[in-house]
Amino acid sequence: MSLQIENLQVRFGSSQILKDIQLSFNERKLYAIIGPSGCGKTTLLKSLNRTLELERGYLISGKVKLYGEDIYEHRDTSLIRQRIGLVFQTPVALPLSIKENVLFGVRYFGERNKTKLNEICEKCLQQAGLWEEVKDKLNNPAKELSGGQIQRLSIARVLAVSPEVLLLDEPCSNLDPAATQMIEELLKGLAKQLTIILVTHNLFQAKRVADVTTFLLNGQVVEVGETETLFLNPQKQETKDFISGLTY
Numbered sequence: 001m002s003l004q005i006e007n008l009q010v011r012f013g014s015s016q017i018l019k020d021i022q023l024s025f026n027e028r029k030l031y032a033i034i035g036p037s038g039c040g041k042t043t044l045l046k047s048l049n050r051t052l053e054l055e056r057g058y059l060i061s062g063k064v065k066l067y068g069e070d071i072y073e074h075r076d077t078s079l080i081r082q083r084i085g086l087v088f089q090t091p092v093a094l095p096l097s098i099k100e101n102v103l104f105g106v107r108y109f110g111e112r113n114k115t116k117l118n119e120i121c122e123k124c125l126q127q128a129g130l131w132e133e134v135k136d137k138l139n140n141p142a143k144e145l146s147g148g149q150i151q152r153l154s155i156a157r158v159l160a161v162s163p164e165v166l167l168l169d170e171p172c173s174n175l176d177p178a179a180t181q182m183i184e185e186l187l188k189g190l191a192k193q194l195t196i197i198l199v200t201h202n203l204f205q206a207k208r209v210a211d212v213t214t215f216l217l218n219g220q221v222v223e224v225g226e227t228e229t230l231f232l233n234p235q236k237q238e239t240k241d242f243i244s245g246l247t248y
Ligand SMILES: Nc1ncnc2c1ncn2[C@@H]1O[C@H](COP(=O)(O)OP(=O)(O)OP(=O)(O)O)[C@@H](O)[C@H]1O
Pocket: 012, 017, 035, 036, 037, 038, 039, 040, 041, 042, 043, 044, 055, 056, 057, 201
């Protein structure tokens, strides 16, 4: 088990956003989290690498264990965020060159060897399926890239620090179908090495890429199952209603 969530509760002021979440994630699998808008999907992802701590007014309890160690007992949040990387919904290009966007975290963690940096840059751009498109313009500003390319660049930047778990929050919501397909193929490939947790609004996307799907509703896990089983034969009425588009 790479990541295990035990009794996770999150509140913002008087609102309870996540209620008694218990979930487990394994290596080399791709997990989708689906649920209606506002049900707590983003809050759940942010709780899984302590990004929630960048917000104000939250209260969290419970455990999130990375290979058995509670990340909330760890002092070094940047190390936690390196081991559990998060890719946001909006593609982010730092005001730097393409190459320096990839190497941003690697440099932060102290790597100075030029040969090593070049190797990491090429390897991660290859992994993110972007190398062929950018190899001749690595020193150009990253802002010149398209939205789909910037999203793959964001993934390369997270991969560059060798995470064990990759979290993605609606990574395709701003992308066209061709760019979406590229990201989906990329994620299926990466899932052969990492634990991937993907929040998506798009039920077809969950069906296409996820091994296991979790349905979240009002901050609670309603149902978890092998993706095909959950979509074909949901056990709970709320799941049936959600996937057939009747409610929410
Ligand atoms: N920083 C915050 N302060 C107060 N309330 C917050 C904060 N962040 C999230 N919330 C509330 O928590 C609830 C869950 O939000 P969250 O963004 O996790 O849902 P979501 O399922 O990801 O929604 P969507 O699919 O629309 O992105 C919402 O009611 C939201 O208003």
